Structures are given as structure tokens and as C-alpha cells.
Amino acid sequence: MICSPRARRITLSVRGSGEVRLTYPPGVSRERAWQFYLEKQPWVERALQRLAQREAIAPRKECTPEEVEILRRAAKLDLPPRIERLARETGLRYAKVSIRAARTKWGSCSATNSISLSLFLMALPEHLRDFVILHELCHTVHHDHSPRFHALLDRLCGGQERALQRELRNYRIG
Ligand SMILES: [Zn+2]
Numbered sequence: 001m002i003c004s005p006r007a008r009r010i011t012l013s014v015r016g017s018g019e020v021r022l023t024y025p026p027g028v029s030r031e032r033a034w035q036f037y038l039e040k041q042p043w044v045e046r047a048l049q050r051l052a053q054r055e056a057i058a059p060r061k062e063c064t065p066e067e068v069e070i071l072r073r074a075a076k077l078d079l080p081p082r083i084e085r086l087a088r089e090t091g092l093r094y095a096k097v098s099i100r101a102a103r104t105k106w107g108s109c110s111a112t113n114s115i116s117l118s119l120f121l122m123a124l125p126e127h128l129r130d131f132v133i134l135h136e137l138c139h140t141v142h143h144d145h146s147p148r149f150h151a152l153l154d155r156l157c158g159g160q161e162r163a164l165q166r167e168l169r170n171y172r173i174g
Pocket of ligand 1: 135139144145
């Protein structure tokens, strides 16, 4: 609770760190500011809840080397059969797949259709893992992000490309 000479009115904010800040101008009593806080309490609780959810989805901390090894082992078991299945289902062909500890991209596809997948895909729910792999498989046909590429990807994920892309943005790699 901060009394600030620069404040024009009572403001309440929830920071990314979870800190709740109540600021009020000198003309307002502490009691009034407190009253304001109590009125807004449900909003504060919702904001904190949202923050906690976001943290659960995209934890801030980076994986430790041990966690990376666990993900790597899981990725080696999960990703090759997964891309194999998706390729079979869609009829798209890739040359080979490799698994890397990439932290900048979920996946990539070379000019010769070698697909590289980040082992951090294992931290995603399965449907998003599939979505990233489908994205890379579509690059074996269109090596760009042209409208034709997006049309193909959208068709292969049942018209859900935008929604899935939005969902994927909630996650950070690594
Ligand atoms: Zn792409």
C-alpha cells in the first residue's frame, strides 16, 4: 500500500511477479484506499489465479541438465514413431528426423526435407506436439510460410491451425 504524491486516484495492480500494489493520492485516507482494495478483491484473486495458471503452463525456470536428459530419453522414444505415424496418415514424406536440444525453435525442416525436432516438445501436450510435427511435415511440400503452406497445414489439422498456433504461444521452449 503506497501513498504517492504523483497518484491522481486509487489504483490497484497485480504485477507479473505476483506482487499486488495499491497506490493512492495524498488526499485519500488509508481507510478509503483499503475499502477500495476490498471492493476489488475478487478481481485481484482472479488475476493471481490467471498468473498461477500461466506459471504452470510456462514455468520461468529453465530445465536443469538432468531434466533435459529425461526429456531427451522420452523424446527419442516418442518423437520418431510419432512423426512416422503422422507422415503415414498425411502422405507427406520426410528424409530423416533428428532430435536436438533446440531452445529457439520447436522444429525445422531443411531443403532436403530432413526434419529436426526439439526435445522440449516433450513438455507440450500431445496435440501440440502433433501440431508442430505437422507444421514441419508441411514444409516438405512448401519450404516457406506462404498462403499455400498455411492452407495445407490448416487442412491437415482440421481447420484448427490458428487456434493451435495461439495455444502453442503459451509455451516457452526449454
Ligand atoms: Zn515453419
